[in-house]
Structures are given as structure tokens and as C-alpha cells.
């Protein structure tokens with residue numbers, strides 16, 4: 001009663017009308033109609049991410065447009081640690097010298113010239129005629145504060161005039177008199193570049209304006225060097241046309257911008273701004289999936305008597321992410337070595353918190369890009385199954401990444417260790433991987449390097465997805481031809497072949513990880529049975545590793561490893577499946593038959609209606625919607641779920657692989673209810689009768705082939721013919737499916753290859769013509785028109801780490817493309833890396849120890865792409881044996897002579 005009363009009196013916080021719908025949003029202690037929960041600026045409906053200030057709701061973009069800072073260099077919003085030069089903001093990783101490329105930490109001298117060119121102290125030779133914000137460090141006691149304003153004391157020395165001017169400038173800004181003891185100033189410290197009229201912005205990293213003189217006195221009298229941030233503004237400041245200001249103008253001030261302040265329903269167009277009412281206690285619990293992101297804290301004022309921090313990054317905001325100094329950390333053990341760098345355990349001196357410091361041991365651009373990409377991706381993520389970003393550290397002009405420390409080691413190590421792992425635990429591990437990657441995909445991040453080495457196990461048993469060095473943020477949907485990166489053992493076939501791909505590549509990698517978990521086997525093709533088309537050898541896998549495995553778990557792995565990306569379920573489907581499995585396994589219950597049926601039938605089209613009036617359905621839901629008597633229902637279940645697990649003694653024992661072909665049961669609607677009917681071969685009910693190709697002249701498009709096969713018996717064949725997708729099947733089969741009689745013979749679909757021209761245009765050769773900049777880059781790099789592809793395969797960093805041997809990353813000369821990966825949202829740049837091929841004739845000359853050659857392989861025929869189904873007839877053709885070396889060779893990811901296990905063998 002009480003609940004229903006509360007529901008009746010709910011009022012929408014936006015329109016103030018009563019909320020009558022069942023679904024409403026509860027956030028910020030108030031309730032909203034779903035359609036009223038919108039951004040005040042652009043009126044877009046708000047999802048899980050929204051921001052609120054002064055009672056106004058904003059989407060992220062509009063919030064940052066109004067209140068946020070954008071990086072002066074890359075123009076992207078700054079939401080984590082920030083480097084400030086006056087009013088200009090930079091991502092820490094963007095705060096690097098334009099001349100020498102060195103990253104600047106928050107204590108190093110720099111000069112920001114004309115608001116856009118940044119130089120370190122050593123490279124700064126800016127003249128006095130440009131707008132400059134400069135950070136300089138004076139030796140201890142070089143600067144003194146005179147209590148009496150206006151009293152200037154100028155020491156003897158050759159720079160007395162200059163210093164007098166500087167002192168006046170300082171006086172104006174600090175409202176005190178600074179006395180410069182010129183004899184003790186080293187010209188190299190930059191203080192001599194001070195000019196009359198310069199403004200002192202900060203003293204020791206804290207804002208100078210309004211700061212009481214005793215504070216400044218204390219800072220100047222300190223034992224260490226004094227750090228000043230000074231802005232030099234020439235009489236006529238040259239502001240470049242279109243130079244963006246650090247803080248974008250408020251969106252509301254822009255003409256044409258829509259302003260939506262909460263409007264009462266039915267009110268006239270004008271609307272009225274109305275701040276949100278606050279309640280003392282939330283009346284209904286906030287939605288679980290709503291997260292509130294707080295607004296940026298303002299500059300903290302310096303409390304009287306408090307020593308201001310020397311760090312600019314820290315002085316600006318109390319962000320959860322921090323820019324650390326080397327002195328803040330105590331270095332611990334080396335945890336491991338990766339492709340570009342090594343990971344150390346470190347402890348934060350002040351708090352004792354343990355973190356991991358990822359340090360590059362290679363100083364080249366590719367390594368730096370990889371780390372920048374990792375920082376860029378990680379800093380925007382927060383999920384229990386994703387490695388937590390802690391901050392960055394600069395040391396000797398180089399950037400280092402700090403993340404949480406995950407004590408339990410890698411998933412790979414856990415699986416290789418002999419400790420027993422129950423099926424519930426294994427399913428939980430898989431669920432956590434799925435949850436982590438689901439979160440990434442929801443934020444449009446492709447991981448692209450998902451494998452058991454990049455999944456770390458917490459001491460408490462949870463799992464986090466780590467290593468975002470190859471991750472990529474994608475814009476828009478659809479498959480695209482991105483760079484081929486990752487580890488070939490986990491790499492999706494479409495990526496292996498250099499084709500277009502999307503987030504389903506992570507699903508494939510997850511499938512391989514799941515196989516590793518099930519079989520406690522390495523992903524090395526020497527151990528994990530694979531097929532020549534890069535798919536999983538399901539039959540061999542079941543025979544060797546699945547004796548005790550719950551069927552839904554390995555069926556899920558097979559679904560995820562499907563050659564057809566569309567047939568792979570997305571993580572938002574996989575995670576709930578695994579969650580259901582975890583719940584049952586944790587209670588030592590049999591997994592529900594419906595779960596297995598869902599997994600088996602995911603991505604499959606509906607089979608043909610059997611002639612005897614029996615239909616199959618996808619789920620139990622269909623049982624309720626069954627037609628009246630006479631037609632049967634189609635819930636197929638494996639015999640193992642209805643029959644007792646243990647076969648009667650008389651029955652022949654079936655291995656797991658043949659079990660799927662065993663007799664099973666179907667549910668049929670009889671006159672008096674639902675009958676369970678035994679059928680001899682349940683695979684008939686799981687899969688439709690295979691259709692045969694009629695002739696070599698069949699015009700099936702290779703891209704369609706993987707999704708052909710079983711489904712369309714249910715649809716009239718005539719429709720299929722008109723769509724031009726089934727022209728290659730025997731009419732005999734079609735007749736069996738029904739409906740072909742209506743189609744006049746010889747009907748040839750006009751839309752046989754609807755995307756033929758689109759494909760041509762997107763081919764690597766032609767697409768370059770439409771991407772001028774990419775084409776020029778390719779031509780410049782290759783000198784032959786850009787018909788090359790280069791990937792390098794990393795050599796093993798240690799004999800104990802053979803996996804590194806096959807790590808594929810974009811080659812160094814793909815810098816521009818990889819940069820596109822790192823900053824995919826940068827305006828005006830191509831998001832799709834150019835795909836280049838190396839001419840076969842040049843391969844020998846071009847192959848060095850790290851570079852591999854790749855030439856386009858012909859697309860495999862449809863028949864090759866069809867995965868082996870457990871329930872189908874055994875394949876007549878024998879699977880060619882796949883080993884580690886020929887697997888990598890087939891992928892054209894070759895290693896140069898003398899490196900890697902593959903080369904060592906040959």
C-alpha cells in the first residue's frame with residue numbers, strides 16, 4: 001500500500017507533472033519522467049552519464065563546453081590531471097617541448113609562446129615581442145619581498161635596469177615589492193628575461209593574485225629554489241586569428257544554440273529556468289546504472305600559513321588522478337617486461353598505496369605513442385573489471401603510467417599454475433573478462449589485445465582487463481579497416497586477413513581466452529587445436545578438453561570463436577549468460593537447458609518448418625505462443641538435459657563429441673498438452689538440412705557466405721532469389737523448403753552484388769585516391785606509390801616469454817596512422833589508417849629482424865569459412881595440422897631470420 005501511495009505522488013522534477021509511467025529515472029535525489037531527463041543545453045536525452053551544476057543537467061559535451069577546459073595542444077577535454085600554463089590547460093602527456101620533444105614536469109622551466117608553442121627552458125629563445133607565459137626558477141633567497149609597497153631597492157649590477165622593471169612588474173601583480181639580488185641570479189635560470197609589465201601569475205605553483213604578503217615572504221625565504229610563473233604581454237599582443245581560448249565561451253552565448261531550461265509541460269515555447277528542488281533524503285533509490293560525475297573543483301585557495309605545493313598539477317584540483325613526482329614514490333620489484341616497457345611495483349610514500357609504474361625502456365616514437373594511447377584510454381575508464389588508472393609521472397622528460405597494483409598475477413599464470421580451479425570459479429573469471437570488455441565496448445573502446453596475459457587476477461579472486469596500449473576509440477558504427485594489431489593467437493580471423501573489423505574482434509579473442517580457461521591450455525596453436533582458417537577446431541577441443549566442462553561454457557566459447565563476426569554474440573549478451581552460469585555452478589546446480597539452447601541458437605536463423613507440422617523455436621518463450629493442437633512446438637533440448645546425466649549401463653557410452661549427435665528430445669504440442677518426443681538425431685533439430693551449392697557459376701558473395709547456410713529454409717525461396725542471395729542453391733533443396741514453384745525459371749536478381757562498387761571504392765588501392773593525405777604519406781614513406789604493408793612482429797623479450805614473439809603492432813613508419821589510433825577524435829584527421837602492401841619483389845631486401853611482410857591473400861572461399869559444427873556430419877576433408885609456426889606463417893606475420901621460435905625451428 002505504502003509503495004503504491006509513494007508511486008502515486010511522484011512528481012517529475014523537470015515538468016512537475018505526476019509520474020504515472022512505470023519507468024522513470026531517479027537521480028540526484030529526485031524523480032524524472034524518462035523523457036524529461038534531458039540535457040538543459042542540447043535537449044538530448046541523458047543516459048548513464050550526466051552532469052549537474054546549479055540544478056541544471058548537462059550531457060558531457062555541453063557540460064565541458066560550458067565549464068570544462070580543453071587541452072591547448074590537442075583540443076580535447078581535460079578531465080584528469082592537468083598541466084597549467086597561466087590560463088591555458090594541457091593534458092600532462094601533451095605538455096612537451098615543441099623543439100626537443102621532452103615532456104615537461106611541473107617544476108621544469110618552460111616558455112609558452114603565443115599561446116601555442118611550448119619550449120623547455122633549454123630550447124626557449126623567444127624574443128620579447130611575443131606573448132609568453134614562462135616558468136622560471138630562481139635560486140634560494142635571490143628574491144626578497146619588501147614589506148613597504150613601492151620601496152624598490154635595486155642592487156648594483158649590470159642588469160639593474162632590467163631588474164628594476166621586473167621588480168615593478170612583480171609589484172603590480174603581487175602588491176608587494178620584490179627585491180632581486182641580481183648578483184646571485186644565474187642567467188641560465190631565465191629570470192633575466194623578465195620585463196617591465198610582466199604579470200606574476202604564480203609563486204611556487206600557487207596563484208599569486210590576492211595572496212597575502214607574509215605567504216609570499218615565506219615562499220621567497222624558503223630553502224629551495226623559488227618558482228615563478230610570469231606572463232609577458234607585449235604592448236600589442238599578437239593574437240592569432242581563431243586562436244582558441246582555453247575556456248570555450250559559454251554555449252548559451254553562442255547564437256543559435258538551443259537553451260532548454262526545465263520547462264513545465266504545456267508551457268509556451270519560452271520556458272523558464274528553474275533550479276532543481278532538493279530533497280533531504282532521496283525518495284526512491286537511484287538507478288543502479290546512473291553515475292554522477294562531479295564538476296571540476298575550482299582552484300583551491302591557499303589557506304593562511306599553509307605551505308603551497310610546488311606542483312602545478314596538484315595545486316589545481318583535487319582529482320582522483322594525479323600527476324606524481326619521482327620523489328613521491330618508492331620503487332619496488334620488477335613485475336614484468338612487455339613489448340615496449342617494463343612494469344615496476346611502486347609505493348606512494350605519503351599513503352603507502354601500492355601501484356604499478358609502467359616505464360618505457362625504448363625511447364622511440366612508437367613506444368611513446370603506445371604509452372600515450374594507453375594513458376589516453378585508461379584515464380577515462382572506471383569499472384571494477386578494468387584496470388584503474390592512478391596517474392602519470394614524469395622523469396627525465398619521459399612519461400610513465402601509474403595504475404593500480406593487481407596482486408594475483410596474470411590469468412595465464414593462474415591457469416598454468418597447478419592449483420585446482422572449480423567450474424564456478426572459471427565461469428566467474430570468464431564473466432569478469434566479459435564484464436570488463438562489455439564496459440569498454442559501451443564506451444566505444446576496442447581493446448584489440450585481449451588475451452590471458454592482459455587479464456590480471458586480484459588477490460580476492462576478481463579479474464581486471466589491462467593493457468590498453470593497442471586500444472582504439474571508435475567513432476560511429478560498422479566495420480572498418482583499422483590497423484592489424486594484437487597477438488595472432490588471439491586475433492580474429494577477419495583482422496588476420498587484413499579485412500575490416502569492429503568490436504567483434506574482441507569477442508573472438510574472448511572466445512580463445514575462454515578456451516584457455518576451460519582447457520587450462522595455452523592459446524599456442526601447438527596446444528589449442530585450431531583450423532587452417534584461423535577458427536577453433538571445435539571437435540578436437542571437445543575431445544581433448546571438455547570431458548568435465550559444463551556444456552554451455554564450451555558452447556559459448558565456440559559461439560564467440562565463430563568465423564562470422566555477426567554470429568558472435570556481443571558482450572552484453574555474453575555477460576548475462578555467464579552470470580547465469582555462475583549462479584548455477586556456484587550452487588552446484590545443472591545449468592538450465594534454456595541457457596544452452598540460447599547459446600546454441602544465437603545468431604542462427606530460424607530453421608525450416610518441418611513438413612510434419614513441427615516447428616522449432618528459439619526459446620521457452622515460444623512455448624506459450626504455440627499454435628493450437630496439431631502443430632508441435634519447437635523447443636529442442638539436448639538429451640543430456642532431460643535424460644539422467646549418467647547413461648544406463650546397457651547404453652553405449654558416448655564421448656562428449658558424439659553426445660551432440662545422440663538421440664534427443666523435442667517438445668511437441670499434442671492435442672492434450674505438451675509431449676516430449678524422442679528423436680534419433682537431435683542435430684536434425686538443432687541444424688537444418690544443409691543446402692548444397694549448385695554450380696561453380698554461383699554468384700554468392702564471399703561476404704555473405706558465412707551467414708548463409710541454415711536459416712533461410714523458413715523464408716520462401718522466391719524471396720531469397722529476389723534478394724539475390726541464394727542463387728547458388730539447388731532447386732531441389734529449394735523445393736523441399738517450399739515456395740520455389742512461384743518463381744519463374746531464370747529469374748536473375750539484379751541486385752546480385754549490391755555493395756560491389758562500395759567494395760571496390762573501399763579497396764586499399766582505390767581508397768587511397770580518396771584520402772589524399774593518407775595517400776601522400778604512403779607514397780612518401782614507400783617511394784613507390786604506397787603499395788606496401790608493414791607490420792612488425794616483436795621478438796621475444798626473454799625465452800620465457802615466447803608469446804611476445806608474435807606480438808603484432810603497427811610498424812614505426814605507420815606513425816601517422818598510429819597517431820590516428822592514439823587520437824582518433826582529433827579534428828580533421830583521417831581515422832582510418834592506410835593499409836599498405838609490400839611488393840613481393842622487395843620483401844627480401846626490406847625484411848629486417850623486426851619487420852614482417854604481408855601481402856593480401858585471396859579471400860577464402862565460403863566453404864572454407866564455414867565452421868565445423870559438432871552437430872553436423874563429420875567433415876570429409878581432413879583438417880590440415882596447425883602448429884605454432886605454420887599458424888603464424890599462414891597469417892603472413894612472418895618473423896625475420898634468426899628471431900623467434902618459429903625461425904629457430906626452421
Ligand SMILES: Nc1ncnc2c1ncn2[C@@H]1O[C@H](COP(=O)(O)OP(=O)(O)OP(=O)(O)O)[C@@H](O)[C@H]1O
Nearest residue numbers: 335336337338339340341342343356404405406467
Ligand atoms: N597493474 C599491474 N598489476 C600487477 N602486475 C602487473 C600490472 N601491470 C603489469 N603487470 C605485470 O607486468 C608485466 C609486464 O606488463 P606490461 O604491461 O609492461 O607488459 P605486457 O602487458 O605484458 O606487454 P605490452 O607492454 O607489450 O602490452 C605483465 O605481464 C604483468 O605480469
